[in-house]
Each structure stands twice: as C-alpha cells, then as structure tokens.
Amino acid sequence: xxxxxxxxxxxxxxxxxxxxxxxxxxxxxxxxxxxxxxxxxxxxxxxxxxxxxxxxxxxxxxxxxxxxxxxxxxxxxxxxxxxxxxxxxxxxxxxxxxxxxxxxxxxxxxxxxxxxxxxxxxxxxxxxxxxxxxxxxxxxxxxxxxxxxxxxxxxxxxxxxxxxxxxxxxxxxxxxxxxxxxxxxxxxxxxxxxxxxxxxxxxxxxxxxxxxxxxxxxxxxxxxxxxxxxxxxxxxxxxxxxxxxxxxxxxxxxxxxxxxxxxxxxxxxx
Amino acid sequence: xxxxxxxxxxxxxxxxxxxxxxxxxxxxxxxxxxxxxxxxxxxxxxxxxxxxxxxxxxxxxxxxxxxxxxxxxxxxxxxxxxxxxxxxxxxxxxxxxxxxxxxxxxxxxxxxxxxxxxxxxxxxxxxxxxxxxxxxxxxxxxxxxxxxxxxxxxxxxxxxxxxxxxxxxxxxxxxxxxxxxxxxxxxxxxxxxxxxxxxxxxxxxxxxxxxxxxxxxxxxxxxxxxxxxxxxxxxxxxxxxxxxxxxxxxxxxxxxxxxxxxxxxxxxxxxxxxxxxxxxxxxxxxxxxxxxxxxxxxxxxxxxxxxxxxxxxxxxxxxxxxxxxxxxxxxxxxxxxxxxxxxxxxxxxxxxxxxxxxxxxxxxxxxxxxxxxxxxxxxxxxxxxxxxxxxxxxxxxxxxxxxxxxxxxxxxxxxxxxxxxxxxxxxxxxxxxxxxxxxxxxxxxxxxxxxxxxxxxxxxx
Numbered sequence: 001x002x003x004x005x006x007x008x009x010x011x012x013x014x015x016x017x018x019x020x021x022x023x024x025x026x027x028x029x030x031x032x033x034x035x036x037x038x039x040x041x042x043x044x045x046x047x048x049x050x051x052x053x054x055x056x057x058x059x060x061x062x063x064x065x066x067x068x069x070x071x072x073x074x075x076x077x078x079x080x081x082x083x084x085x086x087x088x089x090x091x092x093x094x095x096x097x098x099x100x101x102x103x104x105x106x107x108x109x110x111x112x113x114x115x116x117x118x119x120x121x122x123x124x125x126x127x128x129x130x131x132x133x134x135x136x137x138x139x140x141x142x143x144x145x146x147x148x149x150x151x152x153x154x155x156x157x158x159x160x161x162x163x164x165x166x167x168x169x170x171x172x173x174x175x176x177x178x179x180x181x182x183x184x185x186x187x188x189x190x191x192x193x194x195x196x197x198x199x200x201x202x203x204x205x206x207x208x209x210x211x212x213x214x215x216x217x218x219x220x221x222x223x224x225x226x227x228x229x230x231x232x233x234x235x236x237x238x239x240x241x242x243x244x245x246x247x248x249x250x251x252x253x254x255x256x257x258x259x260x261x262x263x264x265x266x267x268x269x270x
Numbered sequence: 271x272x273x274x275x276x277x278x279x280x281x282x283x284x285x286x287x288x289x290x291x292x293x294x295x296x297x298x299x300x301x302x303x304x305x306x307x308x309x310x311x312x313x314x315x316x317x318x319x320x321x322x323x324x325x326x327x328x329x330x331x332x333x334x335x336x337x338x339x340x341x342x343x344x345x346x347x348x349x350x351x352x353x354x355x356x357x358x359x360x361x362x363x364x365x366x367x368x369x370x371x372x373x374x375x376x377x378x379x380x381x382x383x384x385x386x387x388x389x390x391x392x393x394x395x396x397x398x399x400x401x402x403x404x405x406x407x408x409x410x411x412x413x414x415x416x417x418x419x420x421x422x423x424x425x426x427x428x429x430x431x432x433x434x435x436x437x438x439x440x441x442x443x444x445x446x447x448x449x450x451x452x453x454x455x456x457x458x459x460x461x462x463x464x465x466x467x468x469x470x471x472x473x474x475x476x477x478x479x480x481x482x483x484x485x486x487x488x489x490x491x492x493x494x495x496x497x498x499x500x501x502x503x504x505x506x507x508x509x510x511x512x513x514x515x516x517x518x519x520x521x522x523x524x525x526x527x528x529x530x531x532x533x534x535x536x537x538x539x540x541x542x543x544x545x546x547x548x549x550x551x552x553x554x555x556x557x558x559x560x561x562x563x564x565x566x567x568x569x570x571x572x573x574x575x576x577x578x579x580x581x582x583x584x585x586x587x588x589x590x591x592x593x594x595x596x597x598x599x600x601x602x603x604x605x606x607x608x609x610x611x612x613x614x615x616x617x618x619x620x621x622x623x624x625x626x627x628x629x630x631x632x633x634x635x636x637x638x639x640x641x642x643x644x645x646x647x648x649x650x651x652x653x654x655x656x657x658x659x660x661x662x663x664x665x666x667x668x669x670x671x672x673x674x675x676x677x678x679x680x681x682x683x684x685x686x687x688x689x690x691x692x693x694x695x696x697x698x699x700x701x702x703x704x705x706x707x708x709x710x711x712x713x714x715x716x717x718x719x720x721x722x723x724x725x726x727x728x729x730x731x
Contacts, residue, residue, distance in 0.1 A: 081633065081725040102638055109635025120630050120728055124286055136275050137636045181634070 028189065028221050029055040029078060034087035036073055036244075047073045048244045051087070055237075057188075060215060060222045062232045065241035071225045072193060074241065078223065079112055079191050080104040092188060109137055113182030113220070115211070117194035119174040121166040127153060127177045128162040134185045152180040156210060172203035176210065183214050190215060192224045196231060208234050271640040280647035287620070291652065294616040298656020298704050299663065301609030305602030306664035306700050310690040311671075312595035317691050319587045322501075323580045328411065329560050332567055332579040333503075334369065334553040336361065359574045361548040369555055372569045374562040379406035380550040382512055384519055387477045389470040390462070393438035394478045398507040399428065399471075401515030409556050412504070415457070417465040417495025425514050427494045428471075430464050431505040432457070435496055441478050450499065457499040464493040473522040487525045489518045503552075609704075610711045613652050617645060617715035621722075628719050629727020638720045645716035646709055653708020654701070661700040668692050 034051035037044050048070045055061045063071040076082045078089060080096045089096040092111060099107060114120075121130045128149055135145035153162055156176040166174050175195065182190055192211065196204040212234050215222045224235060232238045233252070240248040284291050323329070337359040359365060361380070369378045382401035387394055404422045412419055412429070420429055436450040438461075448461050474486035491514075497504060555577075557566045563581045570577045621628070631641060668690040675689040 076725055079633075105632065105635050105637045107635075108633065109637075112635070114633055116728065118728075120626070120633075122627055122630060124282070124627075133631075134634045137271050137631070137634060137640065139272050141272075 026056045027054040028057045028059075028092055029053070029223070030088075030090040031078070032088045032090075034074075034077065034089065035085045036070070036077060036082070037085045046244045048077070048084075051244075051246060053239065053246065055221060055223060057221055058216075058219055059237060060212060060224070060235045062235035062238045063223065063225045063241060064227065064229070064232050064238050066227055068243075069241040070244040071227075071241045073244075075191055075193055075223060075225045079114070080108060109134065110185070111187050111189055113185065113187040113190040115175070115178050115182050115190065115192040115195045117197035119166065119171075119178045119198075121174055121177055121181075123166050126163045126165055127158060127169070127173075127180075130166070130177055131180045131184050133181060138185065148184055149180070152184045153177070155183075155214070156180045170203075171199050172206060175199060175203075175207050179207070179211060179214065183218060183220075186218050186220075188220055190220050190222045192222065194226055195224065196226075196228065201230075204228075204230070271637065271643075276640060276643050276647055279644055280651055283620070283624075283644075283648055284651055290616060290619075294612050294652050295656045295659065297609040297612035298653055298708070299660040301602075301606035302657050302660025302700055302704050303664045303667065304605035305599060305703075306661060306692065306696060307667055307671075307690065308598035308602035309595060309696055310664065310668050310692045312591065312598045313691040313693055313696070314672075314689045315594065316588070316591045318688065319591065320584060323584045323587065328556075329580050329584065330557045330563060331410065332555040332557065332563065332570060332577050334361075334555060334570060334575045334577045335551075336548075336576055337365075337574055361550045361553065363549065365575070366550075366553065368573065369553060369570065369575075372555075372566055374558050374566055376556040376558050377406050377409045379403055379410060379554040379556070380512070381552045381554060382515060382549070383507075383551045384473065384515055385475045386508070387472050387475050388434075388438070388508070389472070389477065390438050390467060392440045392443065392478075394441055395434060395438045396475050397434060397437070398503075399515055400504065400507045400509050401512035402509055404511050407509075410554060412509075413498045414495040415498045416460060416463065417493070419495060420509065420511065424494065425511055426491050428491055428508045428510040429495045429497060430493050431507050431509070432497050432499040433501075433505045434508060435460050435462070435464055437506070460496060464496055469493060473519060474526075487522050489522070491518075606704075606707065609656065610707050613649055613708055613711035614715060616652070617649050617712050618718065620648070621645070621715050621719050625722060625727045628722050629724045632722070632724035633728060642716045642720050645719050646712045649708040649712025649715070650705050651708070653704040653706070653711070656708075657701045657704030660704065661697060664700065665692060 031051055031053040034048055034053075035046065036048040038047055039045070051074065053074075063074055065071040073082065077084050078091070078096070080089075080099060084097050087097070094107065096104070096107070121127075122133070125133070128146070131149040131152055132145050135148055140148070150162065153159060156179055158173060158176055158180070161169060161173060161177075164173075166177070169177070175198075179195075182192075190211075195211065196207055199207060208231060211222065214220070222235075224231060226232060236252050238248075238250050238252060239246055240250075363380075366378045366380050369375065379402055383398045384401065385396070386399045387396045404420050404424065407419060414429070415432060417429075420427060433450055436448050439447070448458075450458065452458055469492075471489045471491050472486045473489070477486055491510065493508075497509075499505070553575075555566065555570065557563050560581070563579055564585075567577055567579055567581070628641060632638075671690045672688050
C-alpha cells in the first residue's frame with residue numbers, strides 16, 4: 001500500500017499545475033465563496049450560497065440540516081460529483097472545481113472514500129468483491145487486493161460474511177461492507193451521506209462507532225451529512241446549514257493534540 | 271484497471287442476463303451463418319465452374335484455330351484482330367516456330383485432324399484422328415487411365431481418348447449408350463480394353479452404314495493406351511503421330527481415286543488443295559503459368575491468329591460469379607446488419623438497467639476509459655461468440671448441403687462436386703468480422719455509459 005501512496009503522490013504531481021494551489025497547513029478541504037444555482041424552468045434556486053468552509057486534517061465534520069438545506073449538494077460538490085456555479089473547492093491542494101471528468105476519476109480513486117445512505121453496493125457481487133472494487137480500478141493484482149479487502153472486512157467484523165451477496169445481508173452488514181469499501185484504499189477523505197439513514201438506532205451506533213474508529217485509525221478526514229443530532233454528536237465540528245447558507249458552526253471538542261502531531265508528520269512526509 | 275479484470279467483468283455481466291445474452295448472440299449466429307453460407311455457395315459455384323472449365327482443357331493451354339487473315343477453320347470463339355502483317359499467315363511449321371518464340375510459351379503442338387472410323391466387330395466409332403507431334407506430347411501433361419502414352423518411336427500406334435472408348439455403337443442395331451461417368455461425375459470403368467481388343471481403322475467414315483460402297487482399305491495400327499477422363503478435344507479423338515496419319519491418309523486416298531470417282535471424294539480433294547498451305551488444323555500452345563495466359567493470348571492474336579482458351583470462359587464466368595457472390599453476400603449482410611442492431615439494442619438496454627452500477631463505479635473512481643472498454647468488451651464478446659457458433663453451424667450446414675447435393679436430393683442444383691465451399695479466409699472473416707461488428711455496435715452504448723452522470727446514477731433508487 002505504501003507504493004500505492006507513493007504512486008498517488010507522483011500522479012497528483014502530474015495533474016494540471018493550474019489546479020494545484022498552495023495548501024494551507026492544517027486544512028485539507030478549503031471552500032471559498034461557493035455557490036450552486038439550479039434552474040427550474042425560469043426560476044433560479046440557490047441550493048448553496050456564499051459558503052466558506054475549511055475542514056482540518058483528521059477532523060470529523062458534520063453537515064447538519066433539514067432536507068433542502070443544501071447539505072447533500074455541498075457534499076456532492078466537495079466530492080466532485082457536481083460542478084459549482086461559482087467559488088473554489090480546494091482539497092489537498094487541488095482545485096476540484098476545475099478538474100475534468102477524467103482527472104476527477106483519478107483523484108477520487110486515490111483520495112476519496114464514499115458511504116451512502118442506500119449502501120450502493122453492486123448486488124451481483126459478493127461482499128469481498130464489492131470491497132475489492134476500488135482496488136480493481138486501481139489496477140492492483142489479484143493476490144494483493146484479496147488480501148487488502150479481507151483485512152478490511154475483518155476490521156468491520158464481517159469475516160464470515162465475505163462470500164455473501166448484499167441481498168443475503170442485513171442493512172447494518174451491508175453498510176459495513178460499504179464502509180470497508182470506502183476505507184480499503186486508505187483515502188485521506190471519507191464522505192458519508194446520511195450513512196445511518198436506513199438503519200435502526202442500535203445499528204446506527206454500531207456503524208457510527210466503527211466509522212469514527214476507522215477514521216482515527218487511518219488518520220482520515222470524515223465529512224458526514226446528516227439531519228440526525230445523534231450522529232452529529234460523534235463529530236468534532238458541526239456545521240448547520242439552512243436554505244443553502246451556513247447558519248452556525250460549533251466545535252464539539254478540540255482535536256486531540258496527538259492527531260495534530262500525527263497529521264503534521266504526514267505532511268512533513270509528503 | 272487491468273485488461274484481464276475488464277474481461278472478467280464483461281464475462282460476468284454477459285452471464286448475468288442469460289436469456290438476453292443468448293438471444294442477442296443468436297442474432298449474430300443467424301447473421302454470421304447467412305453471410306458465411308451464402309458466400310460459401312458462391313464459392314462452391316465458382317469452384318465447380320472452374321473444375322468444369324478445366325476439364326475442357328488445361329487453363330494454361332491456348333488453342334490456335336486458324337489465322338484471322340485466312341480461313342478460320344476452328345469453331346472457336348476466338349477474338350480476331352485484322353492481321354496487318356505483310357506476309358500471309360498459314361498454319362504451318364513457320365507459324366509453329368514463331369509462336370514458340372513468344373515469351374512464356376513452353377511449346378507448341380501442331381495438330382492435323384482427319385476423319386476415321388474404328389471398327390470393333392459390329393460396333394463402330396467415327397471421329398477424329400489427331401495427327402500430333404509426339405515429341406510435344408509430354409509437355410501437355412497427358413495421362414493414361416489404361417496402357418501407356420505414345421513414344422516418339424511409336425509410328426503405327428495410337429492412344430484413344432477416354433470418351434472415344436464409350437462411343438462405339440452398332441449402326442444397324444439398337445445403340446446402347448454407356449454413360450462415361452456416374453451420378454457424381456466420376457469416371458466408370460472402361461467398357462472394353464482397347465489395348466487388347468482387336469480394332470480396325472479406316473479413313474472411310476461411311477463404313478458399316480447402308481451407303482457404304484465396297485471394301486475400304488484398312489490401316490494397320492494398334493492402340494497402346496487410353497487417356498484419363500476429360501472433356502477436351504483429345505478425349506473425343508484418337509491421337510497418332512502426324513507423319514503416320516499423313517502416310518496412311520495418302521495410301522487410302524490412292525485406293526479411293528483408283529476405285530472410286532464419286533463426287534464426295536472429289537469434293538474432299540478440292541478441300542485438300544485449298545488447305546494445302548495450311549499444313550495443320552490446330553495449334554495447341556502451352557503457357558508456363560495461368561497468369562501469363564492472357565498476355566500470350568493477346569500476343570498470338572496480334573500476330574494474326576485467332577485463338578481460344580478455357581481462360582476466356584473462366585474470366586467471363588468469374589465476372590458473373592462476382593455479381594452472384596455480391597448478391598448472395600448482400601442478402602446475408604442484411605441479416606448481419608440486423609444482428610448488429612440487436613447488439614446495439616441489447617447494450618443500450620443493459621446500460622439503462624445498470625445505470626446505478628455504472629454510477630457506483632464512477633464514484634469509486636473507475637476511469638471513463640475503463641467503463642468504455644468494459645462495454646466495448648461485452649459487445650465484442652457477443653460478436654465473437656456469435657461468430658464462433660455461427661461459423662460452427664455454417665460448417666455443419668455446408669456439410670449437409672454438400673451431402674444432399676451429392677446424393678442428388680437437391681436435383682440439378684449442383685454443378686460440380688460441392689455446392690458449398692468454405693475457404694480458410696472465410697473462416698477468419700467469420701470470426702473477425704462479427705467481433706469487429708460487435709465492437710462497432712458497442713461504440714454508441716459504451717459512449718452513453720461514460721456520459722452518465724455519476725450523481726444521477728446513484729440517486730436512482
């Protein structure tokens with residue numbers, strides 16, 4: 001995997017220099033003056049407006065809001081699934097908003113992990129094959145990717161469910177497969193869109209604790225979109241959105257110094 | 271993404287919708303079969319015509335039947351250009367020499383035809399004795415089915431054409447005809463052995479008939495062999511040394527003019543005088559290679575001879591065959607085109623069905639190129655599989671057609687030995703072309719797949 005990281009760094013270096021900007025010390029995601037306008041017939045709808053936001057390395061950040069607040073749109077823009085109408089999105093020093101589809105695919109492959117409300121597993125594949133997917137796209141050989149995927153599934157406690165298909169698993173198990181898939185490439189940023197929206201309260205706790213654990217273990221950064229205050233309680237920082245605007249930002253608890261230190265070491269390593 | 275992984279995924283997707291994959295492949299199978307079988311029938315026709323034409327005489331053989339400036343003796347369909355040469359051309363040894371000078375000509379065999387009858391008891395054959403230059407015989411690749419060929423020392427011997435052996439009949443009795451070939455066109459055993467049977471020969475072609483007068487002079491010759499089956503001129507004649515024919519003919523004419531002064535004989539004498547400058551009736555020109563026949567032929571025509579070769583007919587037939595093959599191939603191509611639409615349709619459907627899957631792949635960072643390749647691979651696989659199965663079935667069908675045509679179940683449809691011929695290049699085309707077609711049919715759907723918005727795809731629940 002270390003070689004993979006090295007390769008990743010090298011590849012990123014080759015990405016259009018226009019896209020590369022100077023990275024501020026601790027912020028992994030930086031958003032400035034972001035706006036997203038949807039046109040429905042002749043009417044302009046501001047899904048997001050004047051968003052300024054920065055997410056630090058190792059932070060668990062929650063985008064909290066009711067439906068229609070623009071929280072999912074913000075996540076999609078950060079993940080490069082949609083293009084902003086105006087403004088800049090800077091992730092790991094790269095301008096997501098300027099990237100082509102091709103560059104985005106490459107960037108997503110190396111840097112992002114996704115967890116969705118509806119799991120979005122491929123139903124034809126087994127749990128193991130689903131987790132292997134990102135490694136297949138990365139071009140890893142069979143032995144290595146089997147090993148990585150198995151290790152990941154063990155970490156989410158699905159050691160004996162590896163060859164089950166999504167339809168043969170409960171919602172919680174499916175979401176754990178999705179989590180394993182999101183973390184298998186050890187990406188620096190994980191996006192989770194209502195990860196527990198389809199789960200009961202007990203499984204919700206299980207899944208959230210697992211995610212937080214893995215984020216800490218991998219020194220990743222997590223952005224969670226939710227309307228659930230309970231979920232928000234797992235986060236370091238909560239950003240309240242309403243009608244496309246950030247209305248409030250609260251810091252739940254300071255990032256432990258240990259993480260700060262670890263992160264700065266990674267930066268130095270890079 | 272590795273190529274092997276793309277192939278693996280494509281195979282998995284292919285197997286996931288078995289019924290639909292099967293039906294799409296079936297379309298390609300039918301398309302491939304229709305093209306392959308149609309072309310194979312065209313090929314079969316082509317080859318059987320070639321076979322037939324070759325049996326009229328070797329393709330490297332040109333028949334010079336006379337001079338275009340003089341009397342056109344032969345019944346050939348030769349092209350004649352107005353000879354502009356100052357010297358009058360004759361069918362003589364000078365012409366043999368000048369024809370031999372043409373590049374790529376291996377040799378020239380002059381032939382003098384005389385009418386004779388062979389008598390086998392009550393049965394008679396009347397036809398041509400061809401007076402040939404025995405030294406040139408080897409050049410023309412004669413083969414015997416019985417006995418041997420003539421050697422330069424065989425002055426009083428002859429070789430019998432295959433068909434001649436079957437053409438004896440009793441003019442006074444009810445002629446029973448033996449077919450020289452069986453239903454499949456293969457030669458049957460000779461009705462008698464001419465090398466051991468006692469046969470008499472005379473230049474009186476009315477011998478044995480009602481109008482025959484007196485006892486004609488018999489020539490003392492014997493048969494040493496029978497040629498292999500063919501449909502050329504030699505097959506319907508007997509072959510003998512040129513000088514022997516001339517001598518025997520003179521001997522015979524002497525007896526005729528002394529005993530008989532009938533009009534018919536005088537007529538033939540006057541004909542003889544007219545021909546006197548034409549020592550020979552026909553030249554057979556042997557060319558070294560099939561590809562040089564046309565050039566040699568036009569050189570001969572330019573010299574002022576009229577000539578003919580089996581290549582003339584073959585070229586004409588080839589032109590017609592091209593049209594027939596084009597039409598047959600066109601009919602097949604329609605089925606093929608429909609199959610291509612089928613592939614496109616299946617792939618487009620598949621993309622609608624797998625919108626979410628494609629979206630997930632995109633979100634997980636699958637490169638557009640890989641998505642494109644995946645769908646192209648699936649389409650090409652359908653084409654390849656259809657091509658392989660179609661080719662296999664075509665081989666079977668071709669075998670069946672040939673079996674039926676040779677057993678006569680298809681009536682007079684077959685001309686030669688095979689109705690359907692699948693040459694090697696057609697097998698290669700039968701695999702490469704459907705695969706390529708699959709690839710082309712997959713282009714649009716694959717492009718569509720890459721254009722899908724990842725976000726819309728995963729929203730779709």
